[in-house]
Amino acid sequence: xxxxxxxxQLATTLGEYPYGYLLTTSGGAVKAVTVTAEVVDGRVWxxxxxxxxxxxxxxxxxxxxxxPPPEPKGYSLIVDGTAxxxxxxxxxxxxxxxxxxxADHADPGTxxxxxxxxxxxxxxx
Numbered sequence: 001x002x003x004x005x006x007x008x009q010l011a012t013t014l015g016e017y018p019y020g021y022l023l024t025t026s027g028g029a030v031k032a033v034t035v036t037a038e039v040v041d042g043r044v045w046x047x048x049x050x051x052x053x054x055x056x057x058x059x060x061x062x063x064x065x066x067x068p069p070p071e072p073k074g075y076s077l078i079v080d081g082t083a084x085x086x087x088x089x090x091x092x093x094x095x096x097x098x099x100x101x102x103a104d105h106a107d108p109g110t111x112x113x114x115x116x117x118x119x120x121x122x123x124x125x
Contacts, residue, residue, distance in 0.1 A: 010079070010097050011039035017077050020067035022046060022090065024056035024083070031056055037065060037092075044079060044092040054085045063092055075099035 014037060021032045033050045044065060057063065063083035069076055078100055083092040 007042065007094055007097060010044070010094060013077060013097070013099070014039055014044070014067070014079075016070055017067035018070065020065050020077070022050070022053055022083075022092075023064040023066060024053045024060070025062070026056040026059040035065070035090075042094075044081070044094055046083075046090040046092065047088055049085065049089045053090065057083050057085055057090070063090075065092060069101065073101065075101045 019034055019036055022035045024031050031050075031052050033053055035046045035048065037044050037046045039045070046065075061082040061084060063081060065077075065079040067077040067079075076099070077097065079092065079094050079097045081092045081094040081096075083090050
């Protein structure tokens with residue numbers, strides 16, 4: 001399902017997540033590294049580098065940032081985009097962002113924000 005995302009709200013939303021994971025791929029293998037991040041001028045800045053992630057991004061700039069829920073049964077924040085290495089770490093140009101959780105984590109009586117047959121509860125950012 002496509003979810004329309006307002007990336008103008010990404011900085012505010014990201015401020016609620018103290019850490020996440022940068023996911024990169026190369027040759028079919030996924031590399032995950034723990035990161036902190038902030039939005040500056042519409043881009044997500046990751047202040048610490050990783051040699052393995054840098055190698056992966058040189059082969060494939062597609063990347064995902066996954067931020068786990070800050071509280072039990074909360075929403076994970078998932079940001080997809082393209083990333084590159086900088087002198088200070090990485091920068092990701094976001095293409096989409098979504099708040100996501102399994103439907104069974106929703107509060108009782110709370111309607112789903114999409115087709116409940118999917119089994120998840122997603123909110124646009």
